[in-house]
Amino acid sequence: MVKEFNLLISAVGGQGGLTLSRIIASAAVKMGLKVRVGETLGMSQRGGAVTSFVRMGEDVYSPLIPEGEADVLIGMEPIEALRAAKYIGSKTFAIVNVKPIKPVPVNLGLEEYPSIEKILELLSKLSGKVVSFNAYEIAKNAGSTRVVNSVMLGALTALKLLPIPRETILDTLFESVPKGTEKVNETAFKLGENVAKERTY
């Protein structure tokens, strides 16, 4: 029986981070797991920082992950991965999309976007397990830049980090995406699985 499993998704509004958290949580409920998803919603604007805590297991009561205790971090954007730093600890496996989405203050020249190398270096200091790839390019190859979340889900599944079998995840993915987009999401998912396998072996 799963005692406590903590997954954190950090994304930019509009990337599909909330859809991803919903898919994983729904799959966990199907497995009979106790589930808590912590999110702060309610700004429909695109482009803000969005964090989801997906937690499952017998000992889980609250929606927030204690500092340093994420088992998995899905960073859908490099600096957003870094923004989740306080939840990363030695046990965290970080899966990071390296395609930046520049915040407005950076475009205005008011702030600087750190280099990807620097971001990954800092993440590695907190957790030894970091796998990174350009999920945006992979999604594009799959047929749509809107399926970055399915690429990340594929990578997560291939790494066998979730206490949920692949079949259940795929079924839930198909139930959750808009009708007619199952194929492109499946392709993205599989490409995500492949890249995670390549990068970790």
Added chain:
Amino acid sequence: MLFDVITSNEVGKRVLLMGNEAIARGAIEAGIKVATAYPGTPSTEIVDTLARVAKNLNIHVEWAVNEKVALEIALGAAFSGVRALVAMKAPGLNVAMDALMSATYSGVNGGLVIVVADDPGPHTTQTEQDNRFMSKVTLLPMLEPSDPQEAKDMVKEAFKISEELHLPVIVRTTTRVNHTSADVTLGEIEVVKRESWFIKEPMRYIRASMAWNLARHKWLNQQMEKAKDLMENLPFNKLEMKGNEKYGVIASGISYTYLKEIIKKYGIKDVAILKIGAINPLPEKLIKKLLSKVNKVLVLEELEPYLEFHIKALLPDIENHVEVLGKLDGVTPKESEFSPEIVRKALEKLLGKELKASQEETREKILEDIKSILPRRAPPMCPGCPHRPAYLALKRAIKRLGLKLEETPIFGDIGCYALSLQPPLEAIWTEHCMGASIGMAAGLYYSGSRQKAIATIGDSTFFHMGIQPLIDAVQHNADITIVVLDNGTIAMTGHQPHPGSGETATGEKVEPILIENIAKAVGVKFIKVVDPYDLKKTTEAFIEAIKFKGVSVVVARRLCAILARRRKLTGPPCYVDPDTCTGCRTCILQLGCPSLVWEGEKTVIDSDTCTGCGVCVQVCPYNAIKMGKEE
């Protein structure tokens, strides 16, 4: 899929529900007939969810123009014997208070449940108002859940309590319950078959007789005496005590979940726990039972020391000496929300020993390094947002009139357009409460200031509370300019319809109520409607409006870009001709549109997010930005 789950008759089925969906389900299980609200984070999804299934369940669900109207609608239904739910964010209760206070003397016949969603954090609310104290102002029963399952069960139970006491019942939630999703076990949907019928009882419903008011005040206090036992015995209060513990913790709401987890994680044995779900009246017997057995008690509650005050007031009744830890001695903070860390540290104080964090302290340095290089990412106005060119045009108009931007107040209001506070627009000077921009602008004028006062207000905010100050300004001939930013929807909370949208919460098409018609009807002499995507015409309209002596109204009308995209009304993305772009960055510096990306030497347009609005095309001094071509 959600549609089926929310109305499912499968009792005992476990489904993933957000707290707000669980609250909606609780209302459905209680057989409500009417549900109403004004959208407000973190409460919005309650009525959003009910609106989706309203037709199927044959219930009336609507977005009211404001919280006071919402409550009055629910009262009308509850007077007639049917069950009604009304939901609001924390400041919404302030708007509804007038209606609520009189309702406490009238009482209800059908159950009336008022869900009030507070926002410790704060995540999306102007203040961290702790509405638990409102139960003491209204003298009404109040409950507070700690997770989605309890939220559902509590709402269902609240209808029964409301009918038993003939009083409205408040369910107070916090963001971390409203917006947490969890596995929830569905209960039975009650079939409540009642004829709506209002019976004349002047003493109850008329507040014009002082003798009746006095009598009803006494009645209210009697009902709340009856409420004591009822609330004490609810399953939402839970004492976990063997009797030999040295320490006690009294917790309510989300704090209880952090507590449970830490107790389990550190294997803490010597602590008795009282979980409180009844906020008013409090379960005094249970509190006293705990206090009489331990010698040190920690009170865990977010925001104000509501529980702590009451617990301390009970101490003279306790024979043994009990030390109470909480807010008054600074053990827990009075601001923001709790976290597992805050609760762990508070428990350390209670137990007088260290509960070691799982992470070594060497991380602190790395976390500091990260903080120092991390760019902010506050939510910007969306690509294609019509508010962006509206504010740019307003700033241009002010400058063209020879006025100084830093001396010309732009009063702001509540909605997406408040994001104009960010660079590069940095437009609004104020943002207080719904509709305040117009009254404040008029106040500046009446005070004799030489500054030109401009109010900017959203369409739904105008309907909510902007019409009355407009009437006031017209009556007193205030020389102010009012810009109504009309994007056809209540955008910030997720695109709920308003009276100008031409449809209802449940999708019925209705005649849109036009803002310019309201302005005309109340006697505004200068009214113009412009498309903010046309920068030149919009700027000219603002210039004329500001020059006009008296109240001038400009409606800047253009559909919200997110809705436009959803309805496939957006154009192909614009693009930058790299040979013509000089890298002057004017487009970014004037607009700050997230689709305008600075690539070191030139601007590039992100074709994934650009909606082709063409505003940057009008801003570029070198004609380097082109409208996209249809493929």
